[in-house]
Amino acid sequence: DVPEARFSATGNWAPLSGAAGASAGEQRRTALSFRLDVDDSGALLTRFNRPGLVRGGKGRIEGSVGWIGSPLAPDYPTLSGQLQADFERGQFLKVEPGAGRLLGVLSLQALPRRLALDFRDVFSDGFAFDFVRGDARIEQGVLFTNNLQMKGVNAAVLMEGTADLAREQQDLKVVVVPEINAGTASLIATAINPAIGLGSFLAQFLLRQPLQSAGTQEFRVSGSWADPQVTKVDRTPPAAPARAPAGALQ
Template sequence: MNGELTWYPHSFSGAGKVSARLRNLHWTGNETSSPPLQSPPDTHPRKLPAMEISIDDLLFKGKQIGHLELAGYPEGQDWRLRRLHISNPDGSITGDGLWQGAQTQTRINLLMEISNAGKILARSGYPNTVKNGSGKLAANLLWNGPPDDFNYATLNGTLKLDTGKGQFLKMDPGIGKLLGILSLQALPKRITLDFTDVFSSGFEFDNINGNATLNNGVMQTRDLHIEGSSAKVTMKGQVNLNDETQNLRVEVLPTLGSSVSMLSAFAGGPVVGIGALIVNKVLGNPLDKLISFEYNISGTWSDPNVIKVGETPVKVLPAAKPAQTN
């Protein structure tokens, strides 16, 4: 630790105030005292002092967090987090919250702005799982207990995700289990047999977006979409964070890109027969491959049960015929 620490005992009606301006704080986790911002046992939020903390370089248990700013104060029976800001070259987190004394609950609102999702995951202990990927993740969360007693059993709230282009890398089983669900690599060969080239070596995506709700650790989504140049994936259903299980319906639609547009253009022209013949020979009749595959995924994250429930042909409408001129 390197910097300045000041204690104001008479601030906030005697609760006091801690002011810290630190150039660096490297916390290994081996120290005998409690880590920063962890509440001692049986601490009531009204007994905590106000805090105004700035750390230029925070290293916590080997993880390079970056710059941290925190400001908060006691408010009646509660302790209000007025501002939380964490930033590093790969992204930032901004938030506020409330530790409620009467209900013994913690509420927090977070906005993560992502410059490089792969590097943020590496900072968090999950290297080589995602490459690139920018975007935003908004979370409004509530759980029973103090801020440092985060638990899935009482976790409630909402999540909203919207990312840009990136790639799921081929990851080892057990690393980033939730990422394994999104990337579809952790699923048995039942699904990868249909899409060996798409998912087995790492799915490149152009966008991931969706919303989810949390009810006592059970996350539910109706509109999680993953769009890539080779496939579009839609997920609906539940993921149980408590026992690491899922009950999902996954729809995968392979995309053909420019080949479909070219065939549609041929279909509307006067040389439709010749055009269709050429495209069929060169591309192997790509319209035959336009099939939406659906799967039910249940069981545990480590050993999911995947059942293929259907294949639905997807119609491609031909281009409109050009208007005739006199």
């Protein structure tokens, strides 16, 4: 433990065969279940020589992961598992592209030049969040999520897609939903069920919220973490179901 955080974990380092009398040269697999409780994410990153990436941020990351090889050296090509994160009250700070690695992906500083003017100030100096939460699974070193949610003062940000931890690349769908009516963006950013995912939920929600739908912007973020490629996706507002003609049988 350190003043900013507490880490607990259980696990094993076992032969792949599972045999008790495995040979000394046989490959072993590390399996780990863990929980990290953080009181100040920025201070914790500074302790590990990564200052200036986040300010504040209290929360937790927990899950289970495994890989082939030593517990002291995670092997990304064989890494698998699942994670859940939930943080509140913090800010992703402005950094040079690539400096923050995966945190740089979350900070969304590649978006401002593609955003309408009313959104640009939300991201250009680092996104300040009320909360960041979501679930992810990892398969062969690639992280998949369909319900990553971030809520700020003026907007909610929803993400789904992949991040390749070994190659440091991403392929993400990013949806920015404006806060028009107090609490509406908060609702959309807390109601996504991982079993349904972002796409289906968003279509249903925006159909019932025409003002939110009109202001919502969607992007595809691809390429490397150091040089993300951002493409604005033209959105067609969802059409309301056609009404039956007057007098028609229901």
